Amino acid sequence: MAKPVKTIVLRVLAIVSFLIASIVMFLSNQTVQLLICSSYSNYFNFGRDRFFLVVYCIGWLYNGLVMTIPSGSQLWKTVIVLDVIVNILVGISLGVGWQTYSLIRQGNIYAGCAPLCGITPYFCSRIMGSLITSTIGFVVSFGLIMGTLHVCVDPFLLGDNS
Numbered sequence: 280m281a282k283p284v285k286t287i288v289l290r291v292l293a294i295v296s297f298l299i300a301s302i303v304m305f306l307s308n309q310t311v312q313l314l315i316c317s318s319y320s321n322y323f324n325f326g327r328d329r330f331f332l333v334v335y336c337i338g339w340l341y342n343g344l345v346m347t348i349p350s351g352s353q354l355w356k357t358v359i360v361l362d363v364i365v366n367i368l369v370g371i372s373l374g375v376g377w378q379t380y381s382l383i384r385q386g387n388i389y390a391g392c393a394p395l396c397g398i399t400p401y402f403c404s405r406i407m408g409s410l411i412t413s414t415i416g417f418v419v420s421f422g423l424i425m426g427t428l429h430v431c432v433d434p435f436l437l438g439d440n441s
Contacts, residue, residue, distance in 0.1 A: 282350055289423050290342050296416030303409040304332050307402055333359035334372040335413055341365050359427050366420045373417055376410050
């Protein structure tokens with residue numbers, strides 16, 4: 280039994296989107312020279328944001344490992360559970376990532392956080408691109424889960440057709 284072509288294409292799309300998101304997020308930085316001092320913006324200046332890079336790396340590594348599993352292997356029974364776990368991690372990091380981007384873009388006067396996008400537009404656009412590509416990867420992974428659930432728990436396959 281061979282792997283379906285749509286599953287291979289969706290896995291490759293998820294790998295590429297998570298890989299691009301992690302590379303762009305890792306390389307996002309900008310130095311701005313102001314009148315009095317210089318400002319260096321890096322995505323890792325925010326303490327919780329290393330989690331995003333780790334989760335996106337887990338996403339593309341996991342999908343890459345799933346691509347190497349042979350078709351008739353017993354490991355396929357655990358793939359749906361691991362797909363759900365990885366998708367939960369990616370969904371959590373996306374929610375926090377979009378909220379962090381909102382904080383970077385708008386600031387928070389109550390917490391004393393100034394908006395950075397007016398000062399560092401290149402940095403903000405790279406973070407936006409990383410979040411968009413990781414959102415695409417999340418949607419593709421979610422589609423893989425829904426397709427697998429449709430095949431595994433199809434109500435028409437459960438009944439006796441005799």
